[in-house]
Amino acid sequence: MIPAIERAEDWEDFHKGILESLAPAGALEQALAERVALCSWRLRRVARYETAVTAVGLERIEEHFRPKACPAQPNPGFLPTPGEDEGGPPEVRLPKVLNELAKKREAVQLWEGSLRLLGELSGLPAEAPLDGDDVYGALEDFRSELPMAEDESFDFEDRGFLAGLGLPEAELSAPFDWQGWTAGMVRQALQAMARKFKATPEKVLDQALKGRQEIQSEGKAEVRALQRQVKELREQVKAKQDRLTRERLLADGNTLQKVSRYEAHLSRQLYQALHELQRLQAARAGQPVPLPAALDVTVDAPANALEALGNGERG
Secondary structure, eight states, X not given: OOTTTSOHHHHHHHHHHHHHXXXXXXXXXXXXXXXXXXXXHHHHHHHHHHHHHHHHHHHHHHHHHOGGGOXXXXXXXXXXXXXXXXXXXXXHHHHHHHHHHHHHHHHHHHHHHHHHHHHHGGGSOTTOBOOHHHHHHHHHXXXXXXXXXXXXXXXXXXHHHHHHHTOOGGGTTSXXXXXXXXXXXXXXXHHHHHHHTTXXXXXXXXXXXXXXXXXXXXXXXXXXHHHHHHHXXXXXXXXXXXXXXXXXXXXXXXXXXXXXXXXXXXXXXXXXXXXXXXXXXXXXXTOOOXXXXXXXXXXXXXXXXXXXXXXXXXX
C-alpha cells in the first residue's frame, strides 16, 4: 500500500472480490489469483496517477495566473509565447498596468475638484466654502502660470502668506486640512500672487484654467489608453491560460511514455497469470487443455520505470 493515498480496507475489498470471482483451488491457483488481483490493483493505480498528474498540472496553471501570485519575473515552468513583449509575459505585465491605471485614475480624480474651482471661481460668493485639496490644486496651478524669472519662486505654503489670507494660527501647520477655506480667500490669494509678479489676476486665472483643462484631458486620454492595454493583456492572459490548460490535459511526453510502458508491463503480467489460472482450472475439471491461442511474452522493462507506481507487494 501507498500510505496516505490508498486505504487498506479498499485493497482488502478489492482483493476479496477478485478471489471470489476467480475461485482458486490449491496453492498454485491461489498464487495466480493473488497475482491477478495485484496486477489489477496496480493498473487502477496507473489510471489514478495519470489523473493526479493532470490535476497537478492544472493546479499549477491556476496558481501561476492567480492575481496575488503573479511573479515579478516569468515562471521558468511557463515559457513565454513567441512574440511576447520584452517587458515580460502578459500575466506579469497585467498587475503592473493595473497599478499604473489605478494611480492615473486617482490623480485625474484628485484634480477634478481643482478644475471645477478654477472654472467657477469668478462667480462664487466670497463666503462659499471650499475643499482644502481643491484649494491646494488651484494655488498650484496659479503658481505654474506666474511670470517668474528662472531664479524666482513663490511658496504659497509660507506661513506668513497663509496668515495674511486669514488662516488661524493653529491651522498653519496643516493649512489644507482646514475646513474654513472660502472662495473669497482663494481670490485674495490669486490677487496677491499676481500682484507680486506684476500680472493681472484674470490672466493668471485664465491660463491656469486652460493649463489644468489640458492636463486633465491628457490624463483622461492616458486612462483610456491604459484601459485598452488592460483589456488586451487580459485577453492575452486568458488565451495563454486556455492554451496551457489544453496542453496540461495530457501528461508530458516523457511521463506519458513511462506510464504507457508500465501499464503494458502490468497488463502482460495480468493476462499471463489469468491464462495460466484458466488452464489449471480447466485441467482440474477434466477438460482438455489446448495450447494457448496467444503466446505470452515477457519483456523486461527498465528497473526504474515508474517504481513509485508499483511499490508494495500487497498493493
